[in-house]
Amino acid sequence: xxxxxxxxxxxxxxxxxxxxxxxxxxxxxxxxxxxxxxxxxxxxxxxxxxxxxxxxxxxxxxxxxxxxxxxxxxxxxxxxxxxxxxxxxxxxxxxxxxxxxxxxxxxxxxxxxxxxxxxxxxxxxxxxxxxxxxxxxxxxxxxxxxxxxxxxxxxxxxxxxxxxxxxxxxxxxxxxxxxxxxxxxxxxxxxxxxxxxxxxxxxxxxxxxxxxxxxxxxxxxxxxxxxxxxxxxxxxxxxxxxxxxxxxxxxxxxxxxxxxxxxxxxxxxxxxxxxxxxxxxxxxxxxxxxxxxxxxxxxxxxxxxxxxxxxxxxxxxxx
Numbered sequence: 001x002x003x004x005x006x007x008x009x010x011x012x013x014x015x016x017x018x019x020x021x022x023x024x025x026x027x028x029x030x031x032x033x034x035x036x037x038x039x040x041x042x043x044x045x046x047x048x049x050x051x052x053x054x055x056x057x058x059x060x061x062x063x064x065x066x067x068x069x070x071x072x073x074x075x076x077x078x079x080x081x082x083x084x085x086x087x088x089x090x091x092x093x094x095x096x097x098x099x100x101x102x103x104x105x106x107x108x109x110x111x112x113x114x115x116x117x118x119x120x121x122x123x124x125x126x127x128x129x130x131x132x133x134x135x136x137x138x139x140x141x142x143x144x145x146x147x148x149x150x151x152x153x154x155x156x157x158x159x160x161x162x163x164x165x166x167x168x169x170x171x172x173x174x175x176x177x178x179x180x181x182x183x184x185x186x187x188x189x190x191x192x193x194x195x196x197x198x199x200x201x202x203x204x205x206x207x208x209x210x211x212x213x214x215x216x217x218x219x220x221x222x223x224x225x226x227x228x229x230x231x232x233x234x235x236x237x238x239x240x241x242x243x244x245x246x247x248x249x250x251x252x253x254x255x256x257x258x259x260x261x262x263x264x265x266x267x268x269x270x271x272x273x274x275x276x277x278x279x280x281x282x283x284x285x286x287x288x289x290x291x292x293x294x295x296x297x298x299x300x301x302x303x304x305x306x307x308x309x310x311x312x313x314x315x316x317x318x319x
Contacts, residue, residue, distance in 0.1 A: 106125070189220060
């Protein structure tokens with residue numbers, strides 16, 4: 001187990017925001033890592049700082065009244081009741097040019113699915129070649145590359161059941177993702193952006209995701225985002241350092257287009273069936289149904305070692 005993994009495992013088990021010393025003491029107590037330096041507590045503090053400095057979305061921090069920081073897992077934010085506290089602002093991303101000629105676009109899907117899983121979003125790749133209309137160019141811009149589903153996190157079972165009863169659509173959100181290796185020019189940006197607009201017309205949110213984005217396109221990205229509501233995500237080789245550059249705007253589901261996608265793509269239809277199955281499951285079957293959905297959805301990385309190996313195997317630049 002690496003130091004980073006020991007920190008993540010400790011925060012998972014501790015359940016509450018903790019400072020560097022508390023995390024260090026917990027790692028020693030559980031024997032998760034053997035320190036060989038003279039200042040192991042400082043090492044923990046530095047690694048925690050790296051999570052924030054590098055924008056690793058798995059960890060957030062809050063500033064205490066004494067000026068020190070306490071850290072917690074992003075996915076635990078709701079359960080530890082600190083959602084109302086503004087997390088420490090992460091540093092701006094400094095763009096680094098990357099070579100993207102040696103890997104396939106679909107190699108990026110597992111990076112995105114891992115980033116989304118950390119935000120408690122299930123995701124599924126939609127293989128457009130499986131569609132009945134795959135040879136019809138007129139249907140070219142209807143298929144999303146990936147679909148994400150986030151279920152509303154209600155602590156009260158009664159509240160969740162009530163919300164299911166009055167309006168099931170309000171118990172989950174569906175997002176469409178259009179994924180690109182690189183966007184280097186204004187022409188490429190507009191072409192990719194309007195493909196994302198078309199492919200996400202049915203969903204609550206639509207995102208254009210790219211691994212390499214030219215710095216000088218930020219103003220145009222902001223203009224397009226404000227005009228059309230499509231969000232933009234910069235994907236990183238460490239998926240937990242990925243960033244939402246511009247958030248997508250919410251819109252209601254277009255059930256007519258969802259029905260059309262179900263009719264032409266069996267994978268998409270099965271995904272919608274899985275969502276419906278989970279939303280209508282009796283309480284005693286919810287966990288089993290949720291596991292079935294997770295097994296159907298895309299896989300994700302278990303740890304940083306897997307991420308690094310995958311990127312090397314797929315020739316994705318490690319930055």
